[in-house]
Amino acid sequence: MAELIIDGVCKSFGRRAKRKTVLSDIDLATGDNEFVSIVGASGCGKSTLLSVVAGLQGYDAGSVSVDGEPVVGPGLDRGVVFQSYTLLPWKTVRQNVAFALAAAGYPRGQRRRIADEHLALVGLADSADAWPAQLSGGMKQRVAIARALSYKPRILLMDEPFGALDAMTRHQMQLLLTRVWEHHRLTVLFVTHDVEEAVYLSDRIVALGTNPGHVKAIFEIDLPRPRDESIMATPEFGALKSRVLDSIREDIDVIPIDEPLPATANHNLQESV
Template sequence: MNSKISFRDVVKTFPLKDTDFTALGGVSLDIADREFVTVVGPSGCGKSTLMSMAAGLEEPTSGSILVDGKPVTGPGPERGVIFQQYALFPWLTVRQNVEFGLKIASIPTDERRRRAEQAIDLVGLGEFADALPKMLSGGMKQRCAIARAYAVNPQVLLMDEPFGALDALTRVQLQDQLLRTWSQDKRTVLFITHDVDEAVYLASRVIVMAAGPGRIHGVIDVELPYPRTEEIRLSPEFRRIRNDVWTSVHHQDQSTAAA
């Protein structure tokens, strides 16, 4: 497998008053170029910590994280990061928010505008390019955040529960929007979620994590064709894979569940 992202025996500890808390206890994982991988697991299993380290926002205590064979030593333009909170500037329009990272990177004005408009059109916000965030719904704000990440042309998208705060219908709509966008450019995606259905619907592989300390409990292949459709979501094969993931997450051994 041609690995785009590699986690090699990654350990992360945090100091507490009298001891250290081990959030991740030796995680090793390879994600292929252009692969869409989702990560699920119980609260406290280190999903977001894993994402933060891949983004370069946290450093591993030991082990290494590589992108294209190069160690991650901090944030970089090759990695776009999207969180559950939209983090939009309320005084800037959709276009200005999407252009922000390009402006920081000193991209010339004409090129900045072209790339921003392309990203805005990609997520279906063309009619709202001049709107302020207060005029947008929650789903539209998240699409703006996704467009901002896409505009800087990252090779990797790191998404930490980006649809977690949205209502069920909007969440499904944005899942489909994300897959349409991904099918056009096939960036490598690492997507954290608590939602088992979402994990199965989006991914080619689901990584199931366990807690106490955080580690990989299992890897489940999702052998469903793209593009994903409502028919696939309602199919017996989808239900079978979903049940496998659900069982792996919620029927972990007693020591894992209690940790």
């Protein structure tokens, strides 16, 4: 039973007069096997919060714990997947996964078998001996997911993992992630700027407000599982997506359509034409 508890977390950057608070009094608890997405306007602290939970950054106040144990740094109870693939270019696909297993203390005799099992899970059994440079972006991200899951973390932390992919590949990765999550049954904390993606994948969505980042709203996603792309065409899906978008739009400064562009913008536009 993996339970993540974030209690009153505050985080700031800078010194003295230039110090800026980016997270203020964040409270969040996730349940076992729950898929929770974090959304919000740019600058609300989504990635900072995930980095704090991963143990990659400290914080000023509050506490973060997994199964009652305080988070004081990176740990094998949490797997992390970033938007950048962070693969070692001098190692093959299998070796990249086995490298994580070695760091986790798995015996040499088990690493190849476990690596191959997880590569098969993400559909890359035939690419185990390939080099990262030979892979597409989607394939590289599948390797990163296989590597993060290989040592059996309790929680998977994902920071906009599909943000650099084209729309078709992104959708394929969403389907893959859903299948992998159902297979492993672990807790997922997923940062994304794509509200449709969040609604499709999640059990709950946490919307962060800005200046400073805070929990603004939490949305229960009570759509039936298993899900496929047909659910995106349902009225229920559309209604949930609209509610989440409305919450985020309140924090985004938008130039009115009938407001003229600044003179410098007009000048730059004419030059570009």
